């Protein structure tokens with residue numbers, strides 16, 4: 003027992019040391035997820051660099067963060083001066099860049115939230131691995147790709163894991179923390195501790211397709227699409243049914259538009275490649291057509307439904 007306590011104390015103090023070291027965070031990708039992760043990290047006292055290859059995406063993200071942080075502050079503080087102080091301090095800790103490599107040289111943690119494409123993610127991490135300090139932990143926010151495959155691009159598999167946030171990041175409480183067999187205990191503990199400083203509730207996940215939430219949620223959303231494709235119900239009625247009959251905050255079509263139809267398509271296409279006979283991973287003609295027309299959902303102004311720009 004004493005030995006166990008000693009081990010526990012040692013691993014706790016190791017992880018405390020690592021998590022104490024997570025002060026500087028680099029978030030790569032400033033889309034829906036990257037902007038949210040960068041915002042919450044800045045709100046919780048971290049120095050954050052948010053990076054995107056596309057300067058326009060950075061500008062859009064700054065606008066989205068500005069709107070969102072005002073909603074957060076309004077809810078958090080009754081006093082207007084305190085709310086303004088919270089906003090200006092958080093935004094003061096957030097800088098932006100379009101150069102990923104130079105943005106990681108003083109980073110303790112890199113969270114990648116770029117496009118859901120294995121080759122693109124691997125290419126990015128290979129470049130970052132050469133530039134980041136030894137102690138830097140790398141994490142991917144991938145929805146569906148194997149963390150182990152992404153980590154293969156680096157020489158730091160022991161300092162690599164998955165940190166899977168949910169959209170909208172400032173509101174959704176969950177963080178899935180994913181470890182691969184090579185992830186060290188100190189890295190895993192540091193990721194969990196950091197998740198808590200971000201105000202999230204963490205769950206432990208293995209590196210399996212979709213981790214916990216998406217393995218259940220994505221087949222559900224595509225089953226709803228197949229129902230509509232068969233002509234059994236309209237998207238509006240399916241959404242109404244699931245909100246009022248199952249208590250979900252959004253119906254499956256509203257949620258697909260919110261997540262991004264392109265992201266949904268990347269996820270099922272990737273899983274179908276790995277497991278072509280699984281009927282749950284069948285692609286959808288309707289989703290393929292909308293994505294080919296650039297109708298990605300809320301972020302592009304149209305998907306299953308139309309949105310005001």
Ligand SMILES: C[C@H](O)CC(=O)SCCNC(=O)CCNC(=O)[C@H](O)C(C)(C)COP(=O)(O)OP(=O)(O)OC[C@H]1O[C@@H](n2cnc3c(N)ncnc32)[C@H](O)[C@@H]1OP(=O)(O)O
Nearest residue numbers: 070073074077144145167168169170172173216251252261
């Ligand atoms: C695919 C990926 O890998 C994984 C995923 O991310 S899957 C997707 C997971 N996400 C979901 O399932 C989202 C489901 N939807 C919801 O929970 C809710 O519809 C929602 C939180 C998005 C919006 O809630 P809703 O009540 O319809 O709207 P709204 O009244 O505008 O917002 C509710 C509260 O959230 C806050 N909020 C909503 N969006 C916000 C944002 N972007 N930033 C800050 N605050 C926000 C509002 O301030 C509001 O707070 P209040 O009730 O205390 O005033």
Ligand SMILES: NC(=O)c1ccc[n+]([C@@H]2O[C@H](COP(=O)([O-])OP(=O)(O)OC[C@H]3O[C@@H](n4cnc5c(N)ncnc54)[C@H](O)[C@@H]3O)[C@@H](O)[C@H]2O)c1
Nearest residue numbers: 031033034035054055056059115116117118144145169261
């Ligand atoms: N949308 C969701 O609900 C959701 C939820 C959890 C996880 N994810 C995952 O998070 C990641 C990002 O998703 P998103 O919805 O924010 O996508 P998004 O399309 O909104 O944003 C992706 C951003 O990455 C940028 N980018 C692409 N390649 C880059 C590179 N090499 N370097 C720097 N920036 C680059 C793009 O310019 C774009 O701004 C994906 O892996 C996705 O599967 C998405």
